[in-house]
Amino acid sequence: MKMTMSMKKHISRVLIAIVCLVILYVYAMPMLLLLLNSVKNQSESAIMSFTLPKEWMFQNFVNVLKKGNIIRAFLNGALIATSITAITILVSALSAYTIVRRNDRTSKIVYSYLIAGMIAPFSFVPAIKLLQMLNLYGSFSGIILIDCAIQIPFTVLMFSGFIKVIPRELDEAAIIDGSGPLRQFFQIIMPTLKPAVSTNVILLFTFGWNDFQNILFLMPDSKKWTMPMSVFNFQGLYTYNYGMVCANMLISIIPILIVYICTQSYIISGMTAGAVKG
């Protein structure tokens, strides 16, 4: 029997719908469970089932805010993530600009040198000693500078990819204008790099907000911990109260969730643009 065109179309539509549902289930379910559990009491959340709570425990959030030192961690995270974002973007965009435009031996060597950091793992053990020697161990600046150093390679790669496609004539207009290189960079080049800057803002902020390993090893002062570390610590203290831990985790991902929902199409296209061009 030969299938008609419309039958074929119908079958493929059903198949697509089934695959979509499976993907939806696998990817949305863990997040829904997190959401549901955050408003369940201790005994109900222990089963981690996909049901509405019998008793809505909004109290979980109040408890977490009271006990979790969460506001401090939230602010610390905001400070660290914002600083990393600003510093890394500034220094990376500047160097990528000179690297791409000069395109001579020196700049090629500098480029390879910086990019090497994407491959080699970060040595956090000696970093402890280094920060101690610089008197930065346990300080915000220490952790911020380390995180910047880790992120510079990829950010330079991204900016280089974007700057390559900006026509040189644009710089020349500024040259005729007679403005100095720094002004020329900020007034003419930076605005055209807006897509690259926004993508990097999102990626860097997310990195800074989520970073766990460096805080774990390089930040002995618990008053300066950020969200992931405080969530991890909280989970150790309230091991058996899944509801409260989930409430804490939910609060910790809210900023990222908001940023992601508002900018997801942007992130996805920016991500590939940088990697493909670079």
Add this chain to the structure above:
Amino acid sequence: MMKEGKLLKKNYPKYFLIPAIIIFTLFYVVPATLGLVLSFTDSSVRSNSFNFIGLKNYIALFRDNGKTFTDAIGRQFLYAVTISIGKTLIGLLFALFLNVKFKGRNYLRALIYAPIMFSPVVIGILFNYILKYNGFFNTVLNTMGLSVLTRDWLGDFNIALWSVAGIDMWVGAGWSMVMILAALQSIPGDVLEVSQIDGAGPFVKFFKIKLPFIMHAINLCMLMSIISGLKAFDLIYTTTGGGPGRSTELLTTFLAKSLSSGSLGYPAAISSVQFILITIVALIINRIQRRLDVL
């Protein structure tokens, strides 16, 4: 010629490079080098002075803890290769599927990419709950009539490592998907049209026409996820912490545990071995990739 050079100097000054170079060197390159030095000392977190003790740290590492250490290295490589293949393959399937035109595919793409945005700590703790023996995942298996499959996913010596690798794939497949999707969308439309007219079947179409175009992206995904797998730490640390026993002990968790004594010399030795290993592997992969690109 002369004028061009002067223009370069004036408008693209070398001092633009300096801030990035200073930060990167001081806080990335110096620690790596310092690590090599510290590995020959008895340095510790508590004191500022240290003495050179020759190869003692390396002897302690390879002779006294040799088996544990090499096992951890082996597991790290196994883990890296597993997640690299898994993420790339799943990402490829997602990309092919979400390249088909239908309503809502953009939402699905965004959903699949989402886990990368969240902290591995949150993902780790959440899956700890889901994969417990009486957790959600086993409940689902039970209701599907698959109770034979239920087990303690993160507590079973033989399975824990694969469970964590599974979580890692769930997190990272979206990245591969996005990369491969971009490559798929860059295939010129007329190439696909010609194949349509030729009457090529879906498999022929994939292997003969699409694959050559996306091979570059697939290579990139494999390389990036192998390297990230060799550095993998957060997810393992927050799910199993290396346990049960040493069944999920990777080089990274082995290193983390060595820090608990307060000594820095011995961990620095481990860190240096890790640094050299990953750099060598990355260089080899890079070589292979270049050769593939030439072909």
